Amino acid sequence: MxxxxxxxxxxxxxxxxxxxxxxxxxxxxxxxxxxxxxxxxxxxxxxxxxxxxxxxxxxxxxxxxxxxxxxxxxxxxxxxxxxxxxxxxxxxxxxxxxxxxxxxxxxxxxxxxxxxxxxxxxxxxxxxxxxxxxxxxxxLRKHQKKQLHAQDAFIRGLSARDSLKNATLRHERENKESKNGIITVSTADLIDNEHIDHSHQHSCHQHQHSHQHDHHNHSHIPAIDGDDLIVSxxxxxxxxxxxxxxxxxxxxxxxxxxxxxxxxxxxxxxxxxxxxxxxxxxxxxxxxxxxxxxxxxxxxxxxxxxxxxxxxxxxxxxxxxxxxxxxxxxxxxxxxxxxxxxxxxxxxxxxxxxxxxxxxxxxxxxxxxxxxxxxxxxxxxxxxxxxxxxxxxxxxxx
Structure with a gap:
């Protein structure tokens, strides 16, 4: 080269x-x-x-x-x-x-x-x-129905307990009435009616307060806003x-x-x-x-x-x-x-x-x-x- x-x-x-x-x-x-x-x-x-x-x-x-x-x-x-x-x-x-x-x-x-x-x-x-x-x-709809059924059962349970409680009170008054004879039938009925109304109002108020409290804490499933939040x-x-x-x-x-x-x-x-x-x-x-x-x-x-x-x-x-x-x-x-x-x-x-x-x-x-x-x-x-x-x-x- x-x-x-x-x-x-x-x-x-x-x-x-x-x-x-x-x-x-x-x-x-x-x-x-x-x-x-x-x-x-x-x-x-x-x-x-x-x-x-x-x-x-x-x-x-x-x-x-x-x-x-x-x-x-x-x-x-x-x-x-x-x-x-x-x-x-x-x-x-x-x-x-x-x-x-x-x-x-x-x-x-x-x-x-x-x-x-x-x-x-x-x-x-x-x-x-x-x-x-x-x-x-x-x-979400199925979950909502389950919660509604649970809520209805809760309401029915409250009503049953109130009815049983009222019946027990009425029975006790009748026993007192038969022993003492002091309270007249009309007065006893009035007391029972007032107690039933008061008890029913208290029960409704308690359930309403419970519902509002649950809704405030967003634990109440029927609140549609929570479901919409999941979907969104x-x-x-x-x-x-x-x-x-x-x-x-x-x-x-x-x-x-x-x-x-x-x-x-x-x-x-x-x-x-x-x-x-x-x-x-x-x-x-x-x-x-x-x-x-x-x-x-x-x-x-x-x-x-x-x-x-x-x-x-x-x-x-x-x-x-x-x-x-x-x-x-x-x-x-x-x-x-x-x-x-x-x-x-x-x-x-x-x-x-x-x-x-x-x-x-x-x-x-x-x-x-x-x-x-x-x-x-x-x-x-x-x-x-x-x-x-x-x-x-x-x-x-x-």
């Missing part, structure tokens, strides 16, 4: 080494960017979701004697959240599911059917939450879980990016609508009087799933992921869309009737989310190219 060839070989090795070092440097920068976005996304989502709780305490929205204008504000916020979820479901979630399913079908990871798998999954998710709510209501808590959990599946996939798209600038670009588009939806979830939970600690837990679950998705995206991009996870994510997204559909139409829009103001709030929420979707449209189309390429790369590795 002459000197020229030796120099050329060394130069090539130097260039390759520099390229590898540059790739490692870019990979490190990308991972740092992803880690930072995980922390920021969690903080802003958690903060946005807890804002309605702070507003409720500041304006005393839980006071039953609050200003009617406050009721209008709360209902409008809930309708605003319904409009935002409506746009998220039809213009954001469903198109993404359809696109991902088509990609999986093209890769022969899902079967090709003549009907839309997206609509099938949405219908299944709809009926799942429908069944869950019916089962919960059925359990379960419904809130279902809303959070449904949206969390989608946000997990959003975080996955961020985690699959290969360039730092693309990571930040995707972060902007994801965080823009995630913050709004977190606020809407907080409003929904607050309006349905979810307990504060439970509300914090729900918001925490929603806030943590996107950073978790970013971490899973990093895991997949390093070649340790699997196609089965991607398939499961798409299927869960489809089921989640049906869950949101039920919540929007049957639990938000149908139960809040505030006239034209409700309509305005729904429209504002819808088109605000549409604006975020329109602005972030380019970044989402770019992210799907990355996800598709990741599926292709994973298939080639196999």
């Amino acid at each position: 002459n000197a020229t060839e030796l120099i050329a070989t060394n130069l090539t090795d130097f260039i390759n080494m520099s390229s590898d070092e540059h790739d490692d440097h870019d990979h490190t920068d990308t991972n740092i960017a992803k880690a930072v976005t995980m922390v920021i996304l969690f903080i802003i989502s958690m903060g946005s979701g807890l804002i309605p709780l702070l507003l409720a305490r500041f304006f005393n929205w839980s006071d039953p004697n609050r200003d009617p204008r406050t009721n209008l504000i709360v209902s409008s916020l809930l309708s605003f959240g319904g409009g935002a979820l409506l746009c998220t479901t039809f213009l954001h979630l469903l198109p993404e599911i359809e696109e991902n399913i088509l990609e999986l079908q093209n890769e022969n990871l899902l079967p090709k059917w003549e009907f839309s798998i997206t609509n099938l999954l949405m219908g299944i998710g709809f009926f799942i939450i429908y069944l869950v709510e019916e089962l919960v209501h059925r359990y 808590s379960i419904r809130g959990l279902l809303i959070v879980l449904a949206l969390s599946v989608h946000e997990l996939f959003e975080g996955l798209a961020v985690g699959l990016e290969h360039e730092p600038q693309n990571v930040w670009y995707m972060f902007g588009s994801v965080s823009a609508h995630k913050v709004v939806i977190a606020f809407c979830i907080g409003v929904e939970l607050m309006v349905h009087k979810t307990q504060s600690w439970l509300m914090i837990v729900y918001i925490f679950i929603y806030a943590i799933v996107s950073p978790l998705g970013i971490g899973i995206g990093i895991w997949i991009s390093n070649g340790t992921g699997s196609d089965s996870f991607i398939i499961a994510s798409v299927i869960l997204q489809g089921l989640a869309s049906g869950t949101l559909l039920y919540v929007i139409f049957f639990e938000i829009l149908s139960k809040n009737k505030e006239g034209i103001w409700q309509y305005v709030a729904v429209v504002v929420g819808y088109f605000l989310m549409f604006g975020f979707k329109f602005i972030a449209g380019h970044s989402h189309s770019h992210s799907h190219e990355i996800v598709d390429n990741e599926i292709d790369d994973h298939d080639h590795d196999h």
Whole structure:
């Protein structure tokens, strides 16, 4: 090997080494960017979701004697959240599911059917939450009947004891009357009647006091407010879980990016609508009087799933992921869309009737989310190219 060839070989090795070092440097920068976005996304989502709780305490929205204008504000916020979820479901979630399913079908990871798998999954998710709510209501109604029967038995027991006590007193008076002859029959009857009336009033007053005391301590099952609290808590959990599946996939798209600038670009588009939806979830939970600690837990679950998705995206991009996870994510997204559909139409829009103001709030929420979707449209189309390429790369590795 002459000197020229030796120099050329060394130069090539130097260039390759520099390229590898540059790739490692870019990979490190990308991972740092992803880690930072995980922390920021969690903080802003958690903060946005807890804002309605702070507003409720500041304006005393839980006071039953609050200003009617406050009721209008709360209902409008809930309708605003319904409009935002409506746009998220039809213009954001469903198109993404359809696109991902088509990609999986093209890769022969899902079967090709003549009907839309997206609509099938949405219908299944709809009926799942429908069944869950019916089962919960059925359990509560059965539990309520048992408590009512127990209450009736308690009342009958009081009446029986009062009757036995009155009969015993009457018998004792008759014995005294026969021995002493002092008390006349009419007077004895009057005393008995007065005692019976007094005893009956005392018994009723005692039972009424017991009922009020039980109700005050929320131990009286027929109080419907407690049952509604259970139903609203379960419904809130279902809303959070449904949206969390989608946000997990959003975080996955961020985690699959290969360039730092693309990571930040995707972060902007994801965080823009995630913050709004977190606020809407907080409003929904607050309006349905979810307990504060439970509300914090729900918001925490929603806030943590996107950073978790970013971490899973990093895991997949390093070649340790699997196609089965991607398939499961798409299927869960489809089921989640049906869950949101039920919540929007049957639990938000149908139960809040505030006239034209409700309509305005729904429209504002819808088109605000549409604006975020329109602005972030380019970044989402770019992210799907990355996800598709990741599926292709994973298939080639196999």
